[in-house]
Amino acid sequence: xxxxxxxxxxxxxxxxxxxxxxxxxxxxxxxxxxxxxxxxxxxxxxxxxxxxxxxxxxxxxxxxxxxxxxxxxxxxxxxxxxxxxxxxxxxxxxxxxxxxxxxxxxxxxxxxxxxxxxxxxxxxxxxxxxxxxxxxxxxxxxxxxxxxxxxxxxxxxxxxxxxxxxxxxxxxxxxxxxxxxxxxxxxxxxxxxxxxxxxxxxxxxxxxxxxxxxxxxxxxxxxxxxxxxxxxxxxxxxxxxxxxxxxxxxxxxxxxxxxxxxxxxxxxxxxxxxxxxxxxxxxxxxxxxxxxxxx
Numbered sequence: 001x002x003x004x005x006x007x008x009x010x011x012x013x014x015x016x017x018x019x020x021x022x023x024x025x026x027x028x029x030x031x032x033x034x035x036x037x038x039x040x041x042x043x044x045x046x047x048x049x050x051x052x053x054x055x056x057x058x059x060x061x062x063x064x065x066x067x068x069x070x071x072x073x074x075x076x077x078x079x080x081x082x083x084x085x086x087x088x089x090x091x092x093x094x095x096x097x098x099x100x101x102x103x104x105x106x107x108x109x110x111x112x113x114x115x116x117x118x119x120x121x122x123x124x125x126x127x128x129x130x131x132x133x134x135x136x137x138x139x140x141x142x143x144x145x146x147x148x149x150x151x152x153x154x155x156x157x158x159x160x161x162x163x164x165x166x167x168x169x170x171x172x173x174x175x176x177x178x179x180x181x182x183x184x185x186x187x188x189x190x191x192x193x194x195x196x197x198x199x200x201x202x203x204x205x206x207x208x209x210x211x212x213x214x215x216x217x218x219x220x221x222x223x224x225x226x227x228x229x230x231x232x233x234x235x236x237x238x239x240x241x242x243x244x245x246x247x248x249x250x251x252x253x254x255x256x257x258x259x260x261x262x263x264x265x266x267x268x269x270x271x272x273x274x275x276x277x278x279x280x281x282x283x284x285x286x287x288x289x290x291x292x293x294x295x
Contacts, residue, residue: 009125011077012037013240014066017125020200021226022065028052029062033078041078045071118256121240126260134235135267137217138163141191144170145216147179147207148195155221155257156195162265166272167279176203180210188215196220197241197253199227208232221260223253237264 009017015030022030032052033040040048048071049056063074102110138144144163146156153174160170173179183192192211196204199222209232212218220233223241230236239256269276 009240010121011066011074011081013121013125014077017223017225017238017240018065020198020224022062023058025054025058026062026065028054029059033074037078037081041075041082043075114252115255118239118241118252119259122238122256122259125238125240126263127236127238130235130237131263131267134219134237135264135271137191137219137235138168138193138264139268139271140189141217142169142189143186144168144191144193145179145182145186145211146170146172146193146195147176147204149201149203151254152195152197152201152204152257155254155261156193158258159193159195159261159264162261163268165280165283166265166269166276168268173207176207179203179207183207183210183214183216186211186214186216188217190214191217191219193219193221194229194233195222195257196227196229197223197239197257199224199229201229205229205232221257223256 012034015034019027019030029048029052032048036051039051043051045056045059049059052059059071059074063070066074068074068077144160146160147153148156153172157172160172163170171182173182186192190211192208194204194208194211199205199220205228208218208220208229212232212234218232218234219237220229220235221237221239222229223239224230225236225238237260239253239260241253241256269280
């Protein structure tokens with residue numbers, strides 16, 4: 001059975017990915033669509049502008065900022081977003097909020113929905129060409145350096161461990177000083193991966209910028225396609241993490257980032273299939289006697 005996907009992300013996911021880069025007037029349009037996507041799918045450009053408290057020209061600029069042809073495509077994409085939402089669980093759970101007094105079953109349902117949403121929305125948002133280019137860079141690199149702060153650092157460590165399992169020379173650096181020292185030894189034969197949910201973490205941007213200045217291929221994994229981190233990367237892989245009441249970006253973003261990391265790992269392993277299979281077998285054998293039999 002074949003599995004297909006589209007490179008046309010859900011409209012609400014797309015809007016949230018570019019939200020930090022929008023002007024104040026465009027942000028009003030974005031917030032109005034996020035608040036009432038059903039209404040946005042039916043409103044004329046004049047009605048949408050009035051509801052957002054802005055002008056028709058702003059709506060046109062907003063459409064361009066999203067890469068849409070115009071208001072007509074905006075309405076179509078809004079309608080598609082509604083259909084996708086209706087196919088999911090009830091709106092109360094889909095909203096992602098955990099109300100006061102919620103029992104454990106409600107908490108499990110809400111967290112589960114948010115995590116599944118982070119994965120499916122990220123899969124929809126990922127650019128296939130960007131992923132292929134990033135995989136090619138990692139497969140060809142003599143060495144790979146990865147960096148992230150706090151929760152993103154955990155994901156960076158996960159990536160390097162996976163790549164090491166298939167014979168790639170990969171390092172994850174625990175602090176910006178170590179990371180910058182590492183970039184000083186990079187060349188155009190190497191690659192660097194920087195991970196940041198906001199794409200605005202100063203240390204992470206500095207790391208990737210330094211790696212790029214040394215000629216290394218640079219890859220950014222971020223939730224915001226027009227962030228400072230994305231601006232200094234050769235290849236940008238965008239996540240689509242949903243936040244809930246008790247799960248900030250630093251928590252839910254990790255689920256989406258790990259999904260991207262898995263795509264990169266599997267992509268590199270598939271590209272170097274024979275070498276990867278041999279390395280995986282060798283590394284698995286190295287710890288095979290460390291497992292205790294079930295009693």
